[in-house]
Amino acid sequence: MKPRDRDRPGPGPRTESRTTTGNGSGRRGFSMSGSSAGSSPTNRKPRGAPDLERSGRAGPVSGNAAGGPSEIHRVAPYGANQRVDAYLSRYLTQHSRSEWQRLIETGIVTLNGALSRPSARLSEGDRIEIRPVATFSMLTPDPSIILEVVYEDSSIVIINKPAGLVVHPAPGHQTGTLVHALLARFPELQDPTGSQRPGIIHRLDKDTSGLMVVGKTVEAITVVQEAMQKSEVVKRYRLLLLGNIEEDQAVIDVPIGRDPANRQRMAAHANGRTAKTEFTVLDRLDGYTYVEATLSSGRTHQLRVHFAYIHHPVAGDRTYGSGRGPAGLNRQFVHSCELILVSPATKEHLRLTSVLPDDLDIVLQNLRNEERPAETDLAPQLYSAPSEEYAPTLSQSSDVN
Structure with a gap:
């Protein structure tokens, strides 16, 4: 035989x-x-x-x-x-x-x-x-959503997210999200377990634009998230803040936790999780300060909470500020402008940048055409954690100059 x-x-x-x-x-x-x-x-x-x-x-x-x-x-x-x-x-x-x-x-x-x-x-x-797998309904890819890919390898994808796009399905946003666009471009991201957040390593708010990294494999997601926890991933943002900040550079080292009075908001909280924001003033304008901020942690709404805590909320922010902003601003002025990380696949050190989108750039240029206050040259300032158990953020009706 x-x-x-x-x-x-x-x-x-x-x-x-x-x-x-x-x-x-x-x-x-x-x-x-x-x-x-x-x-x-x-x-x-x-x-x-x-x-x-x-x-x-x-x-x-x-x-x-x-x-x-x-x-x-x-x-x-x-x-x-x-x-x-x-x-x-x-x-x-x-x-x-x-x-x-x-x-x-x-x-x-x-x-x-x-x-x-x-x-x-x-x-x-x-x-x-x-083992058994849940019989979840799978997400439907949506090729109609424009997706700007700025970098891709076998482990990660870096995209330039537009403002107004929700990252993943959530109550009130079951379709038309970034995840639906990703599945149309990268069908291999579809998770057979029915995950509603395939590939998502970190998030940007709906009205925040700019760079965001997505993992193609579970291993890549784990590697990048661990690098973020070790502050080995650099994330920089451009923001326009209400009022004039005197310091040229400062560090906000204030824990962040859920707002006890409103669980849908975050707040500066002595018992919250460690959160640190470093920022540099790029320009002082009439009633506003334009800054670049670097995160060494990644708490929910961290930048918006931290700047509200020092009484300079983000222009256009209706959750942690009054929503006030310059003429023509139709969203919060936050843009993810730079990502520095190591690719899990190639081990290459990556530095990706994104210019300010037109809607924010026009607002900024209009402000710069107005008369500016004199520049100052002061030493860096450290903002410490709240001494009380709970330090409330600014209410929606507040108006800080």
Whole structure:
């Protein structure tokens, strides 16, 4: 009898099934219900694919799992030395290879009871477990949204976000977001677990324009987020503030937390999370100060909260200021102008810049055409944390000059 070629599909690995209960220690938490990632009544196995056998044994899974079958695959001899993602996409075709990669990276698929990488090589008898995946509706890509990509490699994408574009789906903004545009341009970002924020590493407010980095893989997202936590990623912004700041340079080192009086707002708070903003005055105008700010942390609304705390709220900000601004300003004057980071894939040191968009540039030039106050040359100032448990930010009705 002619021996079977090792690369030719054989009778398939032995496959077990077990009911999932409880929570485990996966890399991410998901609300899981419905059908298993490894089986679907609408998908037929390809010729030569592994046969599925079920034993009904129970055990814990990673993530927040609801009851449901978990498939256990035993790797046959012909699967030896194959990448785990290639093996799964070849024999279990209900997911593409990129989708299997995300399921592996998020801990839905494990190898020999442990988290793995898509590139891991298999050995005969290895145990692949596929946990249940929630039956979320997938996001629909929207190619009509214009997306300006300023840099791309195999790990990250850096875009220049326009003002008025919400980053990801949220109540009141279920469609027409940056994520929908990203999925149209980069379909591999679609997350088979139904994530509403695929690729998102950090956010910009709806009315903030400028540079923003997106991760193509779970590994890249983790690497960049860890670099941000270590202050190894430089993020610079241009802002127009109400009033005239006397110092040429200053540091605002004030914790930020949820506003106890309004949970939809943030506030300077002694018990909040550490937040530090450094800024340099670029220009002093009639009733306004134009600054460049650098973040060494990334708290929600950090710049807007910090500048409101020192009584110089962002021009046009209706949440932490009065909303007052120069003629022609129709949004908050905040622009992400520079990103400096290391690419997780190429290890190249990247420095990306974005010029001020036309709507903000026109406002600034109109102010500069007016008479300016005399320049000052003062030493840098340090703004300390609030001494009380809670230091309220400016109310919406306040008007600071």
